[in-house]
Amino acid sequence: MSERIEASYLIETPFDLERACDVMAGEQSCGTFTRLAAETDELREQHAARVESIEPLEDVDSPSLPMPTRPQPPGTRYRRARVRLSWPLANCGTSLATLMATVAGNLYELKEFSGLRLLDLSVPDAFADAWPGPQFGIQGTRQLTGIDSGPLIGTIIKPSVGLSPTQTADVVAQLLEGGIDFIKDDELQANGPHNPLEARVDAVMPLVREHEQRTGRKVMVAFNISGDLDEMRRHHDYVAAAGGSCVMVAVNAVGLSGVSELRRHSALAIHGHRAGWGMLSRHPLLGIDFAAWQVFWRLVGVDHLHVNGLDNKFSESNDSVTASARACLTPLFQPPRPAHTVMPVFSSNQTACQADATWRAVGGVDDLIVTAGGGIMAHPDGIAAGVRSLRQAWQAAALGVDAAQYGREHPELARALEAFAP
Structure with missing residues (x-):
């Protein structure tokens, strides 16, 4: 180089x-x-x-x-x-x-x-x-979740704001029962007075621990700890003490120094949310491409980075989303230096309908986190069916089987395709 x-x-x-x-x-x-x-x-x-x-x-x-x-x-x-x-x-x-x-x-x-x-x-x-780069990255995230292959099927707690800690726990319980791999707070929910971080951790983590003891499945929950430095360190420690494995930060909001200090302190995976991205990127002749922007956050030490999703509800094209995901998976450095690859996180209007196109767009790579909020929560047969529909859609994609055909023997997928078809 x-x-x-x-x-x-x-x-x-x-x-x-x-x-x-x-x-x-x-x-x-x-x-x-x-x-x-x-x-x-x-x-x-x-x-x-x-x-x-x-x-x-x-x-x-x-x-x-x-x-x-x-x-x-x-x-x-x-x-x-x-x-x-x-x-x-x-x-x-x-x-x-x-x-x-x-x-x-x-x-x-x-x-x-x-x-x-x-x-x-x-x-x-x-x-x-x-710079330290990711502490866990792709392989570390797989070890923390116990998922050796395939994308991590995840979701965002919805509604984004307005739920109490107890109501949040009720949603998490349904997600755990449905077989979810990954759960995250919305970027709008950090430490608000109606659902403070510590109360949310107290309500959610006993369910996560009990689920692991009962099933052996280590569901990762990314608690949003975005805040000032002392607050982030304190909340990181609270999540860690409760047995959590991941914290989330809105990287543009807390900045390079904030993420850097968190990385030095952290014993947990750091989930990087890019809230505010459109402000930096939406005009084609102004701002910064994801390929350049992500270099900073990978060096400073996030383990996951949001890349939007195919057919999303925002203004970003599918080509841009695909390029962003591939950038996360492309080594920053060549051996013997670490590659610093991170898990791309697909989100925004994601349902079972995008699995095949996403699979093909990233070249059959499965080192991904796929988060579907409404695509899981709004499944006509409930949250557990929503989780299963996402997993079935990705199974079909990996097998090279048309989703509609696969849905003939997987009713949750069939119902999702019917409900969410564009």
Whole structure:
């Protein structure tokens, strides 16, 4: 791997491509709006960002983003290109905060651009040595749950908010009886006054422990402990003392430092929720692709990352969801460094209907967590039937059998296909 940090971008500009890219490189390294006496040739040689490549794409006749301080005359063409920049490791060392400021900082505000999006990011092996990465990852999650193969069939406690601890436990009891593998809090439910974390743990974990003693199945529950540092540490310890195996954090809300501190403290798997993702990614000529964003969270130490789901209720395309899942499963580093792969988590409008398409989209990989809220809770024959319908759908996909055909001998799947068909 290169000893330089490398990032690729999609840009749009009314100006000369080479000149615009030089502005990017200068702004994000040792340059500014004018040449300084201290910016010697030697300093530039050691610290300047380099424009490694420019791949011109199409021109368009209107800007994707407004340019109020650089208005252009009528008839201006806006050039698009894929650009790759690199930086010496010496500029930021292995600081993830400085890396973020370098590859996704002030460059978004440059007047030269009517569109700019970070597409991909690769970092030198020094980052593997400096950051812990996932503590459990894919294999550790399988060991914690006792599930050696196949996707983990999971769900989100629904309604997302409004349930009391006792009502939450009632839902969990039905899920356990139905054979669920994984249960998570919604990102909106952390430590609210109507369902505080500790009371929720007290209500849920005795059921989980009793279920394990009775069946030998180690159901993983991801309790949402998103909060300030002291609160997250305290709630992590409470979950651990109750016999839990997983905590969840909204990574964009608690930030790199928050997840980093939790990872240092944690004895449990860390389930990374990406709430707020659309704010960073929805515009095609602004923000950041998942391929670049996920590098930071894998380095800092989450074990699972949400990737949305096929045919979801949000604005993300199936191709984008597929690419995100594959990114989670692609090694960040080559041996002997750790791969830092994490389990992608499919969610959002997931039912038995998407299993076959998802299976094919990820190339038959089963190192996944599939969470269906309404797809389980709203099954016409109840929660347990909803759980079974998801499992049956994935069994059919793995066997290469049409879901409708498989449903002839599996009534829960047949009812789900009927109820949730688009």
